[in-house]
Amino acid sequence: MARPPAQTDLAVLGALSLAPMSGYRVRQEIVSTLGHFWTESFGQIYPALARLEASGDVGRDDAGRFALTPAGRDRLRALLQTPPEFGPPRNGLLLRLFFGRAAGRRTCLDLLAETEREVTRRLAGLADVRATLDPADPDERYALLTLSAGEHQGRATLAWIAETRAALESWAD
Amino acid sequence: MARPPAQTDLAVLGALSLAPMSGYRVRQEIVSTLGHFWTESFGQIYPALARLEASGDVGRDDAGRFALTPAGRDRLRALLQTPPEFGPPRNGLLLRLFFGRAAGRRTCLDLLAETEREVTRRLAGLADVRATLDPADPDERYALLTLSAGEHQGRATLAWIAETRAALESWAD
DNA sequence: TGCTTCATGTAATAAGTTACATGATTGC
DNA sequence: GCAATCATGTAACTTATTACATGAAGCA
Numbered sequence A, B: 001m002a003r004p005p006a007q008t009d010l011a012v013l014g015a016l017s018l019a020p021m022s023g024y025r026v027r028q029e030i031v032s033t034l035g036h037f038w039t040e041s042f043g044q045i046y047p048a049l050a051r052l053e054a055s056g057d058v059g060r061d062d063a064g065r066f067a068l069t070p071a072g073r074d075r076l077r078a079l080l081q082t083p084p085e086f087g088p089p090r091n092g093l094l095l096r097l098f099f100g101r102a103a104g105r106r107t108c109l110d111l112l113a114e115t116e117r118e119v120t121r122r123l124a125g126l127a128d129v130r131a132t133l134d135p136a137d138p139d140e141r142y143a144l145l146t147l148s149a150g151e152h153q154g155r156a157t158l159a160w161i162a163e164t165r166a167a168l169e170s171w172a173d
Numbered sequence C: 001t002g003c004t005t006c007a008t009g010t011a012a013t014a015a016g017t018t019a020c021a022t023g024a025t026t027g028c
Numbered sequence D: 001g002c003a004a005t006c007a008t009g010t011a012a013c014t015t016a017t018t019a020c021a022t023g024a025a026g027c028a
Helices: A006-018 A023-032 A042-054 A070-081 A092-098 A105-132 A138-170 B006-018 B023-032 B042-054 B070-081 B092-098 B105-132 B138-170
Strands: A058-060 A066-068 B058-060 B066-068
Touching: A006 A023, A006 A042, A006 A058, A006 A066, A006 A070, A006 B092, A023 A042, A042 A058, A066 A070, A070 B105, A092 A105, A092 B006, A092 B138, A105 A138, A105 B070, A138 B092, A138 B138, B006 B023, B006 B042, B006 B058, B006 B066, B006 B070, B023 B042, B042 B058, B066 B070, B092 B105, B105 B138
Parallel strands: none
Antiparallel strands: A058 A066, B058 B066
């Protein structure tokens, strides 16, 4: 019964809901804007488009670009209502920290420092994107909400790092 | 050259660094304690143990349980120092919210409510685990740090949900 | 005796990335 | 004309889950 990966269909239909575009553009859209919390590769996107075209959810406009059909718009609405599939949580930093005793405090502090740099970098990236979004645009308003999620997560991580660093440094070891 | 998945090796070696145990117990250990931020299935664990035994990183103790060899302890230390592999970020909730305009405010608010319940449930789970950990135990001190990360993330998500709900409700639609 | 948990493993399947192949368009 | 970008697709490989098969040990 090999049901297709619903999340990829959702991402592709969602991209096409903003405007008709080529598969190449779908990828660019996902990388540039959704990139902070979602990824899809060509190897996923093109088969998905072929599937969706065969099922009548996606058609072509005059210029040959992929475009949502009315059925596709219904399908998208239905998918948006499905509960998110929570992928298995896999946090490489926490995996390492959990067994940190075998590595020593020094290694843990290094990992924290590196993560801090990375998170700071990401927050700066989010700020850049925020600057390009218009709160008055009905589509971009929703994008701003997701951006805000990233900012909250980032700040929480930085706060936890500060706390954790202090704890590590206070231990006798 | 098919290099083995380093993250699974790390999880398995890490579990064995706490005490010698069977593969079955390794799984239980990972599910029960690391479960909040890491997963491994039998299909990963047994091949990993076989690989690690063949390479001399893991041996057997008198009772036949898997145990770290000195080489394995070195290998673990080395793996703990490698930078975490950040898996591609895939947040199903944000993917849906990003295209939320196609679904309408009502659907978005429902998704938020469901997420709020889920996060609250997880925070309660973390609190339960915290109660079982002893801050004086050298191993469990590290576990507490990772627990704290989950708590920060959870609280940040709840704060973002409150903010986002207010924003959605203020829109004319 | 029979039920449950412990224990080890394999096979089928799913999901996704990467690299490759190929060609059309566009700008200089 | 040539380079870069746009565009579509496929094949090989990696990673991971799920379901299945099998059997020993503990206990009621």
